Amino acid sequence: MQNKKIFILLSLVLATLACTMGIGGPEYPDETIPVSPLYVESMQAQFKAAFEAGAKGDDIILTITESQITSYLTYKFEGEKTPLFTDPQVYLRDGKMTIYGKATQGYFVATIKIVLAVGIDEEGQPDMRIESANFGPLPVPESLASGLSAILKEAYTGAVGPVATGFRIEKIGIRDGFLVMLGKVK
Numbered sequence: 001m002q003n004k005k006i007f008i009l010l011s012l013v014l015a016t017l018a019c020t021m022g023i024g025g026p027e028y029p030d031e032t033i034p035v036s037p038l039y040v041e042s043m044q045a046q047f048k049a050a051f052e053a054g055a056k057g058d059d060i061i062l063t064i065t066e067s068q069i070t071s072y073l074t075y076k077f078e079g080e081k082t083p084l085f086t087d088p089q090v091y092l093r094d095g096k097m098t099i100y101g102k103a104t105q106g107y108f109v110a111t112i113k114i115v116l117a118v119g120i121d122e123e124g125q126p127d128m129r130i131e132s133a134n135f136g137p138l139p140v141p142e143s144l145a146s147g148l149s150a151i152l153k154e155a156y157t158g159a160v161g162p163v164a165t166g167f168r169i170e171k172i173g174i175r176d177g178f179l180v181m182l183g184k185v186k
Contacts, residue, residue, distance in 0.1 A: 025111030025136025028100045033089050039071035051167065054185045060167065064179040066092050073099075085112055092174045096131070103135055110136035124168025124183065 047062060054060035070090045077083035085101035097116040102109050113134045121127040169183040 023108045023110050023137055025103075026100070026113040026134050028089060028111065029091065031091075033066045033070040033091070035067070035071045035074045037071065037075065039065070039067045040075060043068040043072065051185065054167070057184070060181075060183050060185065062181040062183075064092075064181075066090055066177045069097075069179070092177050092179050095174050097128070097174060097179070112136070118172060118174060118179065120169050120172055124170070126169065126172065126181075 043064060050060045050062055069092075070088055073088040073090065077086055077088065085103045087100075087102045089100045091098045091100075095117075097118055099112075099114045099116070101112050101114075103112045113132075115131045115133075116128045117131050119127045119129070166186045167183055168186055169181045171182040173180050
């Protein structure tokens with residue numbers, strides 16, 4: 001009987017160690033952003049068409065939706081061994097990009113919320129600055145700012161690809177679920 005109790009206790013301890021424990025954090029908004037590879041493909045096709053038109057010297061207008069950037073991040077993180085976070089949801093509202101996700105640290109999982117201000121750097125490229133980051137009870141990783149900025153810039157350059165050679169953003173805005181960039185190929 002004693003061996004049976006030890007076995008059950010050991011089984012419970014091992015089961016607990018094998019699982020992760022949710023430890024809270026900010027709540028995701030009620031509205032869920034849909035994810036599909038079709039959104040990523042549509043973003044890439046849209047960018048390609050815009051740059052082909054821009055090769056004539058006309059202004060280029062690029063529009064990224066919440067579904068496109070959320071889908072891009074979802075598939076990007078799925079391919080990584082240790083992603084910065086998982087289950088991304090990107091909201092483009094009121095001049096800000098707000099990203100929700102799940103961050104894992106050891107056996108603990110917390111919901112995160114990152115608010116970014118998006119602007120233009122001196123080279124006419126997107127400039128993303130973290131205004132706030134909430135990782136629930138987990139410490140905010142030191143690499144968050146540079147890592148997230150690099151991933152989002154990769155989303156921009158990866159979607160645009162080689163057709164973006166010489167593209168400079170002149171204006172950028174976020175509103176009502178859209179990130180819109182106006183620029184020229186120089």
